[in-house]
Amino acid sequence: MPRNMSFMITTEQIKNRTKTVTRRLGWNFLKPGEVVNACEKCRGLKAGQKVNKLCQIRIIGVRKELLNKITKRECVLEGFSDMKPEDFISMFCDLNNCNPTETVNRIEFEYI
Numbered sequence: 852m853p854r855n856m857s858f859m860i861t862t863e864q865i866k867n868r869t870k871t872v873t874r875r876l877g878w879n880f881l882k883p884g885e886v887v888n889a890c891e892k893c894r895g896l897k898a899g900q901k902v903n904k905l906c907q908i909r910i911i912g913v914r915k916e917l918l919n920k921i922t923k924r925e926c927v928l929e930g931f932s933d934m935k936p937e938d939f940i941s942m943f944c945d946l947n948n949c950n951p952t953e954t955v956n957r958i959e960f961e962y963i
Contacts, residue, residue: 853886853887854887855887855890855902855904856878856887856889856890856893857890857891857892857893857894858870858890863930864930865930866905869932870929870930871959872958873958873960874918874921874943875955875958876953878958881910881958883913884909884910885909885910886907886909886963887907887910888904888906889908890904890905907963908960911960911961912957913956913958914957915954915956916955917952918949918951918955919940919951919952921936922936923936
């Protein structure tokens with residue numbers, strides 16, 4: 852059974868299929884070929900709420916890289932075509948309580 856991965860901040864990008872890369876702290880166990888359920892929200896659900904599965908994705912590649920090395924092209928792949936790298940880094944750090952020199956997992960995927 853596929854694992855659930857939350858795309859709460861980028862739900863619209865997943866729905867529009869404009870996102871093919873995600874950066875995460877953790878998820879070190881992912882391997883190319885694995886299938887994952889892209890969900891709106893997976894944790895912190897209130898009583899009676901259910902996981903809303905948006906679609907399934909197949910992992911193409913996973914690699915570690917420094918967050919502060921993100922490029923404009925990578926922002927586009929993340930689904931943020933209008934965002935500058937420094938703005939993406941700031942948003943990521945605010946959401947994940949980390950710093951720009953953090954090593955993150957860059958996860959590339961395709962829609963099934």
